[in-house]
Amino acid sequence: ILDDPDLKDIDPTVLKHCHAAASMCILEAGKQKADISAISTCLEDCKLDKERIEQFCTEYEKNKDALEILLGSIGRSPLHITDVSWRLEYQIKNNQLHKTYQPSYLVTLNVENSDSGSHPDVSFSCTMEQLQDLVGKLKDAAKSLERATQM
Amino acid sequence: KLNIGVDTIQHGVEGLVYLLTESSKLMISEVDFQDSIHVLGFSDELNKSLLQLYLDNRKEIRSILGELAPRLPSYHSLEWRLDVQLASRSLRQQIKPAVTMKLHLNQNEDLTAQVLQTDPATLLHLIQQLEQALGEMKMNHCRRIVRNMK
Numbered sequence: 001i002l003d004d005p006d007l008k009d010i011d012p013t014v015l016k017h018c019h020a021a022a023s024m025c026i027l028e029a030g031k032q033k034a035d036i037s038a039i040s041t042c043l044e045d046c047k048l049d050k051e052r053i054e055q056f057c058t059e060y061e062k063n064k065d066a067l068e069i070l071l072g073s074i075g076r077s078p079l080h081i082t083d084v085s086w087r088l089e090y091q092i093k094n095n096q097l098h099k100t101y102q103p104s105y106l107v108t109l110n111v112e113n114s115d116s117g118s119h120p121d122v123s124f125s126c127t128m129e130q131l132q133d134l135v136g137k138l139k140d141a142a143k144s145l146e147r148a149t150q151m
Numbered sequence: 152k153l154n155i156g157v158d159t160i161q162h163g164v165e166g167l168v169y170l171l172t173e174s175s176k177l178m179i180s181e182v183d184f185q186d187s188i189h190v191l192g193f194s195d196e197l198n199k200s201l202l203q204l205y206l207d208n209r210k211e212i213r214s215i216l217g218e219l220a221p222r223l224p225s226y227h228s229l230e231w232r233l234d235v236q237l238a239s240r241s242l243r244q245q246i247k248p249a250v251t252m253k254l255h256l257n258q259n260e261d262l263t264a265q266v267l268q269t270d271p272a273t274l275l276h277l278i279q280q281l282e283q284a285l286g287e288m289k290m291n292h293c294r295r296i297v298r299n300m301k
Binding site for chain 1: 225226231233275277
């Protein structure tokens with residue numbers, strides 16, 4: 001904003017104040033999920049004229065959803081799983097034991113941290129039975145999610 | 152009690168251990184085992200007892216040897232919980248469903264637990280991907296390899 005040629009005649013301090021005030025107003029409205037009438041009333045109390053209020057509200061409406069998504073994504077949460085990759089291998093032998101002949105899976109859960117944005121992925125190996133157990137439990141979770149949405 | 156020197160007994164035990172672990176490791180057949188110990192020139196009775204000893208303990212020895220192999224952290228169990236986020240410091244009036252999970256892994260004899268979270272869409276994606284993984288073992292390609300490697 002400080003580099004905008006249209007605004008270069010205005011005192012930068014005033015500009016900063018305006019920007020801060022506008023930002024606060026927008027963020028507070030977003031946080032409270034305020035509707036247009038609430039915002040208009042608030043701006044009327046601040047003695048803004050009708051035209052400006054209308055302009056502000058139109059712009060706000062246009063960007064409301066993006067704002068909501070942005071605000072919703074701020075905050076701490078446990079490591080978030082974004083994807084999974086797997087590898088199936090068939091073990092033949094190792095230096096301690098020959099003729100092992102066992103299938104095994106290597107599963108990697110790609111994980112994202114809301115703060116730092118990167119985190120080592122969680123990897124583990126499992127047998128077919130263990131993988132079946134894991135998938136069974138995940139399906140239980142999905143089923144109860146479905147039931148919850150139908151309530 | 153046996154009236155033999157300590158060294159002899161030690162060597163005897165070590166020899167026996169080596170015989171049994173190597174045989175179990177390689178999973179050699181009865182015939183091969185008998186052929187191998189025949190060279191040592193023991194009595195028939197002794198050879199028979201050794202063979203029996205091998206067959207009786209083979210499974211257990213193999214499972215112990217199996218523990219020595221290099222291992223990645225392995226799956227132990229999973230606990231899950233359904234959560235709905237209703238509000239946060241930056242946004243009120245939300246309805247954000249999430250599945251919170253505690254993944255228990257076995258890491259070199261220690262149990263570790265990690266708390267993870269995912270959204271409903273990713274959960275369904277995970278299930279689909281892992282079910283595909285399970286299905287692979289039943290495919291012809293894998294079946295052929297398993298058959299030919301026994």
